Amino acid sequence: MSEALPAQAQMTAGGAIGASSLAPDADRAKYVLRLADTSLIVAQQLGAWIGQAPALEEDLGLANIALDLLGQGRLLLAYAGELEGRGRDEDALAFLREPSEFVNVSLAEQPNGDFADTVMRQLLLDAWQIELFEALERSRDERLGQIAAKAVKETRYHLRYSGGWVVRLGDGTAESHERTQQALQRLWPYTAELFDADPLEEALAAAGIGPHPAALAAGWRARLQEVLAEATLILPPPASFRWYGKRGEHNEHLGHLLAEMQILQRTYPGAKW
Amino acid sequence: MSDPRSPLWEVFVRPRSGLEHKHAGSVHATDARMALEHARDLYTRRGEGVSLWVVRSSDIVASDPAEADELFEPARDKIYRHPTFYEIPEEVKTL
Numbered sequence A: 001m002s003e004a005l006p007a008q009a010q011m012t013a014g015g016a017i018g019a020s021s022l023a024p025d026a027d028r029a030k031y032v033l034r035l036a037d038t039s040l041i042v043a044q045q046l047g048a049w050i051g052q053a054p055a056l057e058e059d060l061g062l063a064n065i066a067l068d069l070l071g072q073g074r075l076l077l078a079y080a081g082e083l084e085g086r087g088r089d090e091d092a093l094a095f096l097r098e099p100s101e102f103v104n105v106s107l108a109e110q111p112n113g114d115f116a117d118t119v120m121r122q123l124l125l126d127a128w129q130i131e132l133f134e135a136l137e138r139s140r141d142e143r144l145g146q147i148a149a150k151a152v153k154e155t156r157y158h159l160r161y162s163g164g165w166v167v168r169l170g171d172g173t174a175e176s177h178e179r180t181q182q183a184l185q186r187l188w189p190y191t192a193e194l195f196d197a198d199p200l201e202e203a204l205a206a207a208g209i210g211p212h213p214a215a216l217a218a219g220w221r222a223r224l225q226e227v228l229a230e231a232t233l234i235l236p237p238p239a240s241f242r243w244y245g246k247r248g249e250h251n252e253h254l255g256h257l258l259a260e261m262q263i264l265q266r267t268y269p270g271a272k273w
Numbered sequence B: 001m002s003d004p005r006s007p008l009w010e011v012f013v014r015p016r017s018g019l020e021h022k023h024a025g026s027v028h029a030t031d032a033r034m035a036l037e038h039a040r041d042l043y044t045r046r047g048e049g050v051s052l053w054v055v056r057s058s059d060i061v062a063s064d065p066a067e068a069d070e071l072f073e074p075a076r077d078k079i080y081r082h083p084t085f086y087e088i089p090e091e092v093k094t095l
Helices: A025-047 A056-084 A090-095 A115-136 A142-170 A174-195 A199-206 A213-230 A252-267 B032-043 B065-076
Strands: B008-015 B022-028 B049-056
Touching: A025 A056, A025 A090, A025 A115, A025 A142, A025 A199, A025 A252, A056 A090, A056 A142, A056 B032, A090 A252, A115 A142, A115 A174, A115 A213, A142 A174, A142 A213, A142 B032, A174 A213, A199 A213, B008 B032, B022 B032, B032 B049
Parallel strands: none
Antiparallel strands: B008 B022, B008 B049
């Protein structure tokens, strides 16, 4: 991403006032879209629990988290659309892109599975999003910083919820312990992507827009270990497996998820409530 | 919902504008922390509250409805206990 050099960045047009020296708008658009897609996809996943959670109280708990994430996704999608400058608004980006154009991290699209799978996926993501949003609060991109400041408060509650459940299940019965440990094993390989930087993230880290992904690893691990220790769960060894949803590599599960999420807008373009 | 592993808790919310907690409803939860989280998710989702209490329903000692006559009836005819027999001086504005 040699375009990310500050001197060239100054020549790019558009963007927020005072933001023209931050990095090319196109780079920031791609980066913000990754953040947006991760929140959006998790929101859609958690929404699928409504009416099926173990108790009415959990239905509402998961729905609240889903709505927080949807709100983050909307703010970020709208901003990504503006940076992109091709006239796509949040709806166009959410409902009219193909699966290969989505750039959420792979962890976000892993199937809901059973309740242990869902709360474990949430724990792994929440602990990461807290580190991410805390870092983004200090972004040189002011608007991104404001969105992160709102999101980090929400995410602290999400971690409280997911962490609480992982402790209860992990330190619960023999069966709940076993299934929660298995959920961790299954999801673990997808966590490597969170901390592997690619050229876009390197460039934006250098420009002070976003954190370097690797810099979030220690904080994430510490938060995770605190919960897992109480839950009597064992951290799996580092995985060599790599899969990069943030570059548009997805499994078939995302296709099914998007088909359901997008069908209304695709069938009745421009339909409104 | 009467699962003994998930007992009932009563929820009290202190509204933004209020000074005291008011009973809002109840939730099922396995422990105090989960009860507080459920209460947050069910009863403060529209910005209703700034503080929450949860109490195990079984820990509340309630008066017996059958004893209502002896407990509450004697107070009915003692209207002089209401401070409504005083003339308020005009100078007093914010009583």
